[in-house]
Each structure stands twice: as C-alpha cells, then as structure tokens.
Amino acid sequence: MNIVLIVIDTLRADHLSCYGYFRETSPTLDRIAKEGVLFENYYASGIATGPGFTSIITGRYPTTHKYYLTPYNVTNVLSFDDNIPVLAEIMWVNGYTTVAIDNLINFKSRPKHFLRGYEYYINPSKSPFVPAASLMAEQANKKIIPWIKAHSYERFFMFIHYWDPHLPYNQPRAYRELYRHEKGKFGDLKILESPDGYKYVPGWGKLDEIVEESDGRTIDLYDGEIAYVDNAIAEVVETLKDEGILDDTLLIITSDHGEGLGQHGIWGHAGLHENIIKLPLILRYPKKFPKGIRVKSYVQHADIVPTILELAGIDNQDVFDGSSLRKSINSNIRDFAVSEAWGERAIIFNEWKLIIHYERELRVLKEIYPKPFTRQNYRALIPILRKTFIKGNKGYELYNIVNDPMEIHNLAEEYPSKVKELEEMIEKWIVSKVGDNDPINYLGNYVQPQPV
Ligand SMILES: [Zn+2]
Known part of the structure; x- marks a missing residue:
C-alpha cells in the first residue's frame, strides 16, 4: 500500500460541491468521494496553519503537541518538541520511502518538524524567500508527477501541500473568470432560511451581512482557486492510475483550516467559527473502505495518523489523541469535537x-x-x-x-x-x-x- 496525503490549505468544507455547495467547484473531489468515504463532520484539531499541520502529522491536539502558532513572518519564536514523533518518521522507520512536496520551511521561523522524516523534501518554491502561500498547484505538480513516475515501484508515503485557496488569489486567468457574481444582486446565489428566521447563503453568510468584495478579494476568486486545485488533483490521480497503483494507494484529502470570506468580520482564518474549523475529509482506499459512504461521526485532524498506521499495519507504541477513521464508519469514536486556536x-x-x-x-x-x-x-x-x-x-x-x-x-x-x-x-x-x-x-x- 502507498499513501498519498493531500492537504489543501485554507479550504472550508462548505465550498465543495460534494459538501452541498451550490457551485460545481470540485468535480474531482466529488468523484473521489463517490469512490470512497466522505466525512461530513470533520473538525480541525488546531487552527491555523502551524497548529493544524502539526495536528495532522502528530495525531495530537495543540493541548498535547503545544504548537499553537503559525510563525510565518517571525524568526525563532517556537521550537517544536523533538521527542514528539511525526508521521513521516514513523513511515520511514517502517520501510516506506517518504516524500514531501511542501514549502512550510519557507516560514521565517523555519519550522523543522515539518521536514523531519522525509527522505525527499521537495520545495517547489525554488527559493527560501518566496512567501509560502504564493505557491501554485501547477508548480507543485511539476514535482509530484515525475516523482510518482520515477518511484511507482517503491512503497511510498507522499505528503502534498497545495496552497491555492489561500491568499493571494493568483490562479491562471481561466480560473479567475470561472465564477461571476454581480455585486448587489443575489439571484445567482442559493438562499435559505435558518430555523431561527434569517436568510442566508450557505458558504457566504447571513444575507444582509455578506461581504461581496474586500481589497479586490472576492468569493468568486476563492471558488476559482478551489476549481483550479481540484483540477491539479485530477492530474495526480490520473498519474497514479496510469502507473497502475491507484487502487493500492490510500488517498487522503483534507485541509488545515477554512477561510472567513468576510463572515464574522474576518477575511482570513482566525477564530473558531464553523467557516474556519469545519473542513473536508475524503478518503479513498477500495481495499479497506466501502464506496460512496458518507460518515456523520465527529472526526478530526488527530485521527489521520492513527488511520494511516492502522491501514499500513504498523504497530506503533506512541500515544496519539486521535483514533482510526475505520472505527468511525460504524460507531462514534468520540462524543464531541474540540478545536483549538x-x-x-x-x-x-x-x-x-x-x-x-x-x-x-x-x-x-x-x-x-x-x-x-x-x-x-x-x-x-x-x-x-x-x-x-x-x-x-x-x-x-x-x-x-x-x-x-x-x-x-x-x-x-x-x-x-x-x-x-x-x-x-x-x-x-x-x-x-x-x-x-x-x-x-x-x-x-x-x-x-x-x-x-
Ligand atoms: Zn493554512
């Protein structure tokens, strides 16, 4: 079994068509969800990028990994505990070739725990001084696709970090023009009424509080970035298929945090409202997971490591806060979800x-x-x-x-x-x-x- 873990930065669940969004933003993810399992109630363990990724790779909440920051623009503020094992290290020790296509090391704090355990750490930014978030999916795919072709005969763990739905919205022109909402007119949106009596647009907010534009940023551009990264994922899946290894690959697609899009007065990803903490999680591995299942149990970032280890048959003695997602299909693995910032x-x-x-x-x-x-x-x-x-x-x-x-x-x-x-x-x-x-x-x- 190979493992491909794809984390799409800044992607909230309710902007994907497979999560009920009224725009068709995610045909690839929709198809993968139909071939696998979609988790409807997946909450970040930690917000924002620093805590979120740290929870994804440690199987812990910030309460136990203690990495509460996203130090992208400050140097040397925080050291991560070397005694806490990270996923890539465990996979490497257990015979997997480990590869990351990621540029979190471009953060000014140079967070080294995101490098630990990788035999290959491929930074597609090409310079340590480029802001990490400006990375485009096509730059990442230029590294990912040849790597898969060259290593398809190996047993590998691949970690992919796409940044597209994060600011800046720098997608190619076709994806900038994909969605066009006319300011002040709401006929193109899906309008619902909440049980307690206000009108709202799912994914956009309360009708009379919607922020249609903020410094040139719009929800149209955010959605265009989603469609763009969705298409990039199609290329990766196609490559796995061409190499004959798709069905022997555990594919996990998720995010670190969502995006405010003007709701609660925020364009960014602070706070713990649903638009920030409720994220997509889609998993495809036909050998062990049924097809087209939608799971309602509460699941979290911290469950990813235990799931991968269980499916890879790795008997690990480390302590994790999360549990295997396999268990969540038939029963609740927790009574409530906790999210931290x-x-x-x-x-x-x-x-x-x-x-x-x-x-x-x-x-x-x-x-x-x-x-x-x-x-x-x-x-x-x-x-x-x-x-x-x-x-x-x-x-x-x-x-x-x-x-x-x-x-x-x-x-x-x-x-x-x-x-x-x-x-x-x-x-x-x-x-x-x-x-x-x-x-x-x-x-x-x-x-x-x-x-x-
Ligand atoms: Zn992030």
Missing part, C-alpha cells in the same frame, strides 16, 4: 457549540488597545471578539448551530447552564490529556506568543 477552544456537541476565549487572549487585546476594556467598547476592538460575552476572566460564544447555522446569535448570556455544561466537558477533556497543566494558561504574550 491560540487562546481559544471550541467544543461541538450535537446542536450546541461553545467557544471559550481564555484570559491570555483577552489580556493581549487589552494591552494592544489602551482604552478601558469594558463590554461597551471591546465590540469594536477586533472582529473575533465582537460578539463575545465576557464573564470573569473569560469570554464565551454559545451557538445552536442547527437553528443558527451562520452563528449569528450568541446565546451565552441567555443559557448559562448550557455554557457551564459544555465548559465542564471541555475541562474534563483537558484534564484527561494534561492534568492540571493546561498549556493555554502558559501562552506567551503577543510579542513572543509561545507556550513557556
């Missing part, structure tokens, strides 16, 4: 979702903004906190994501007992992982944000 955690439990903003995050905001930090003025400070209900030294957002899928109405003040119940669940979860040593209490300040 620097200074925040979210728990998703049936129709309820609680986001907790911890003291450190609130204090950082207080230090940045010298005005008194009161409930009246924090709303204007930063979009991430604009709806947060502050109580004591924490902030809370409680949503009913069935009635209010766009997370418009923060119910934290109205339902204190629900907040308490969910917070207790998250606290028990933390204790089960790290006892009383919750790393979120030891985050550095905003100048040098790192666990100490």
